[in-house]
Amino acid sequence: MKLVVNGAPADVDVPADTPLLWVLREELGLTGTKFGCGKALCGACTVHVDGQPRRSCVTACGDVADHPIVTIEGLAGGADPAVLHPVQQAWLEENVPQCGYCQAGQIMTAVVLLRARPRPTDAEIDDAMSANLCRCGTYPRIRRAVHRAAELLAAGAGK
Amino acid sequence: MTAWSRRGFLQGLLVGGGALALAACGGGGSALRIQHAEQTGELVANLYITVLPTGRVALIVNKAEIGQGVTTGYATLVADELAVPLDHIDVHFAGSNREMRTSSNLQITGGSTSTFEAFVPLRRAAATAREMLIAAAAARWQVPAKDLRAIDGHVVHGDARLAYGELTRSAARMAVPDAPRLKTASEFTLIGKVDRRIDARGKVDGHAKFGIDVQVPGMCHAFAIHGPVFGARPTAVHADAARRRPGVIDVIAFDWGVAVVAEKFWQARAAAAEVEVTWSKGAAAGLHTADLQRAMRGHDGSGPVARRDGDASDALAHAEIRVGGVYEAPYLAHAALEPNNATVSVTGGKAEVWASTQSPSIAQAFVAHAIDIDQDDVKVNVLLCGGGFGRRAIGDACAQAAQISQRVKRPVKLIWTRESDMTQGWYRPVYAAKVEGALRGGKVTGARVHLMSQSIALSGKTLFSAMLSTVPAPLARMVTDAALAVFSTSSFGDVFAAEGINNTPYQLGGFELSTEPVQTQLPVSFWRSVGNSVTGFVMEGLIDELAVAARQDPFALRRALLPGRARQRRVLDALEELAGWATPPPPGIGRGLARHFAFETEVAQVAEVAIVDGRIKVRRVYCVVDCGLAVNPDIVVAQMESAIIFGLSAALDQEITLVDGVVQQRNYDGFPLLRMFECPEIIVKILPSEERPTGVGEPGLPPIAPAVANAIYQLTQVRLRALPLQRAWNAAPRATGGAA
Numbered sequence: 001m002k003l004v005v006n007g008a009p010a011d012v013d014v015p016a017d018t019p020l021l022w023v024l025r026e027e028l029g030l031t032g033t034k035f036g037c038g039k040a041l042c043g044a045c046t047v048h049v050d051g052q053p054r055r056s057c058v059t060a061c062g063d064v065a066d067h068p069i070v071t072i073e074g075l076a077g078g079a080d081p082a083v084l085h086p087v088q089q090a091w092l093e094e095n096v097p098q099c100g101y102c103q104a105g106q107i108m109t110a111v112v113l114l115r116a117r118p119r120p121t122d123a124e125i126d127d128a129m130s131a132n133l134c135r136c137g138t139y140p141r142i143r144r145a146v147h148r149a150a151e152l153l154a155a156g157a158g159k
Numbered sequence: 160m161t162a163w164s165r166r167g168f169l170q171g172l173l174v175g176g177g178a179l180a181l182a183a184c185g186g187g188g189s190a191l192r193i194q195h196a197e198q199t200g201e202l203v204a205n206l207y208i209t210v211l212p213t214g215r216v217a218l219i220v221n222k223a224e225i226g227q228g229v230t231t232g233y234a235t236l237v238a239d240e241l242a243v244p245l246d247h248i249d250v251h252f253a254g255s256n257r258e259m260r261t262s263s264n265l266q267i268t269g270g271s272t273s274t275f276e277a278f279v280p281l282r283r284a285a286a287t288a289r290e291m292l293i294a295a296a297a298a299r300w301q302v303p304a305k306d307l308r309a310i311d312g313h314v315v316h317g318d319a320r321l322a323y324g325e326l327t328r329s330a331a332r333m334a335v336p337d338a339p340r341l342k343t344a345s346e347f348t349l350i351g352k353v354d355r356r357i358d359a360r361g362k363v364d365g366h367a368k369f370g371i372d373v374q375v376p377g378m379c380h381a382f383a384i385h386g387p388v389f390g391a392r393p394t395a396v397h398a399d400a401a402r403r404r405p406g407v408i409d410v411i412a413f414d415w416g417v418a419v420v421a422e423k424f425w426q427a428r429a430a431a432a433e434v435e436v437t438w439s440k441g442a443a444a445g446l447h448t449a450d451l452q453r454a455m456r457g458h459d460g461s462g463p464v465a466r467r468d469g470d471a472s473d474a475l476a477h478a479e480i481r482v483g484g485v486y487e488a489p490y491l492a493h494a495a496l497e498p499n500n501a502t503v504s505v506t507g508g509k510a511e512v513w514a515s516t517q518s519p520s521i522a523q524a525f526v527a528h529a530i531d532i533d534q535d536d537v538k539v540n541v542l543l544c545g546g547g548f549g550r551r552a553i554g555d556a557c558a559q560a561a562q563i564s565q566r567v568k569r570p571v572k573l574i575w576t577r578e579s580d581m582t583q584g585w586y587r588p589v590y591a592a593k594v595e596g597a598l599r600g601g602k603v604t605g606a607r608v609h610l611m612s613q614s615i616a617l618s619g620k621t622l623f624s625a626m627l628s629t630v631p632a633p634l635a636r637m638v639t640d641a642a643l644a645v646f647s648t649s650s651f652g653d654v655f656a657a658e659g660i661n662n663t664p665y666q667l668g669g670f671e672l673s674t675e676p677v678q679t680q681l682p683v684s685f686w687r688s689v690g691n692s693v694t695g696f697v698m699e700g701l702i703d704e705l706a707v708a709a710r711q712d713p714f715a716l717r718r719a720l721l722p723g724r725a726r727q728r729r730v731l732d733a734l735e736e737l738a739g740w741a742t743p744p745p746p747g748i749g750r751g752l753a754r755h756f757a758f759e760t761e762v763a764q765v766a767e768v769a770i771v772d773g774r775i776k777v778r779r780v781y782c783v784v785d786c787g788l789a790v791n792p793d794i795v796v797a798q799m800e801s802a803i804i805f806g807l808s809a810a811l812d813q814e815i816t817l818v819d820g821v822v823q824q825r826n827y828d829g830f831p832l833l834r835m836f837e838c839p840e841i842i843v844k845i846l847p848s849e850e851r852p853t854g855v856g857e858p859g860l861p862p863i864a865p866a867v868a869n870a871i872y873q874l875t876q877v878r879l880r881a882l883p884l885q886r887a888w889n890a891a892p893r894a895t896g897g898a899a
Contacts, residue, residue: 014425022425026380031372032365034545036496037577041827044496072365088363095355095793098801099226100362101369101496101545126836133827135496135546136226137804139838141797 006074016062271854370515390442474605497545525554695861749874758854802859
């Protein structure tokens, strides 16, 4: 089966009903995408498929063959691995992560929110980000970081 | 990872031991230190700190990073005292190492002790390295050491500078100072000032390695099938179809369940769906938590007195007003986002473990017990933890993975499903507390608390044997059994259950605290703030009931009950101002106050609460904390936010219930965590202090449940004495059918 992950083609030999999460983690070694609940309840496994957030733990990889998939490792997408995506940069500036386990999913969700709503209100952030659980309780910082990311994106960072 | 290898020097320099006096690597260590420096250019100042010829500093952190920020805190202590930039420190987690057992003869991350424990010794270790580097420069320049200064990774004399990396070889030949000078608080350049975390980068770019991410050469994967009833054993396993699936290596029955082992986890997971298991009745069969809680609520028992001030019976007998009732709290799961998992390789009577664990020592004990080898033959490598909260102090997944590895003769990564993680025990214990308070002449004259709780100590057989690891195994088992036999008698006042009340700073007149153990087959354990997670709710509910009955302001009554308690009172004073308590809340908002002292830290909170369409909504929380000197103030704020949100999830909604031994909550739909749209605004103030740092990871939790319950009372005059509060509110009899 042919997947397109972080801009590169990847051939994987797995049954079509294998969850994308485990294909990413085990076949492609992309362990930044996390297993949390296995039931699309927590959002730790969120990746982008066709630019939209998808719960990779309940997405059959056969359903997304040939569709562009982006994981946390490929989010910044630049030639220089030291350069972060503005949302990742905002996460650093606001000291968001504690244990950090949910944050890849949080960031992937926030990126899609900011594409649709470049200057989101608190209510819009609550709406979008309530899909992702954080057991450490970093929500106040996530909200601040989304606003910060909006500023960075508006200032043209990461272009 | 740098080119630096910690194995080389640890194996060499640990000979002779004595590492707990962190700085004391002298004596027998000096020849090895010199030899190592000649070979590598590395200055191994002590067990914890190595200065590399590049000028970077390798720091061994003897704690787990569970999100509480210990790596940043420890790096800050070292960087400040060693006079290097914070980003010159590379953190390495200590594996299992007898020399690094610092708490109760364990390597363990818990009890909010890490910064409290290391504040002086770790700085002393860093100052030792600094003085050796200065001595080396003094020798090279032929000037007195007292004329030199350490600045920014250099030793400086006038305009002359030598980078630490140029000094490591010669510094290894210098005497280890007995009592290196530590900076005074006014000299700190990083402590109290750093506002970044050093572990954030890998956590936002996806490269941070948690236990679940470990790759070991030759490794296979295991999926665990646990029984429906807690403690059920497989009695028959039909796995022919599963065994024929691609990649499947074996399907193995153990006492604890069935392991499906395959090359890849996705293969094991798919094959597990085709395994049919018949289960035994299970240890917890017959356990109905509704019946248990009803029995506890109605139980009129007694137990050993854990604290007695004056004569509580007399105060209650002569009271003009009596308040109180039965306070209750359910079992709770930890529900960390990273499910329980472990990677273990068993070969030739030895085991190597890679795990996100809060305690390498307890993991050693679990593994040793599971495959019947010595604890010293278990090596544990510690990885980042995707949350801990106490659950990762338990080595059950390590033990299971070890048994599987022993059978398939390969390294195995075992990953539990969320459903296993939530249903396989080690919960915060269930509680009920009978509470009475007495008032006479408008003053508090006494109180009595009888606390019933399932004992963590009784669940802790393996924990105890970890502490006894220096004793030969059969003797350790006998000692453990004897100790637990004592704990299981009603004459033992359970210290974990009673903490937070047995040390209450309140002067209540006649006061009596007694405890009584409750026993079930469900193992219980440490859960963020442990007994304080309930005793704060009990005590602050009682105090609020007394304030209401005495028609006194809750701040004023607490001050009256805290004579001479300067620390408690300054926190209350600051909170009263921060929360704008003098101004009444707007209509439809109730405000509640609670405070608690735990892990040597005082925290007080005011919650602002509304009830909207029957749902308890916490709009805002004000929090004041006195934790001594805040090494990293932003992390202290983050931990207060974290504990408040974690505590609020439990206060409002969470409970683990069982019906005939079956845990009813299996995933986050049944055991909800607060989501962002319900997250209150949180305003934290840290009181300035130059006292030794005290606990931060847990003490923010105990006040939030009582603050919310007290706010609900103020808003509705309905006293909620049972957690979770939303269930109690839904069930509470009230005239109006819901306020606001």
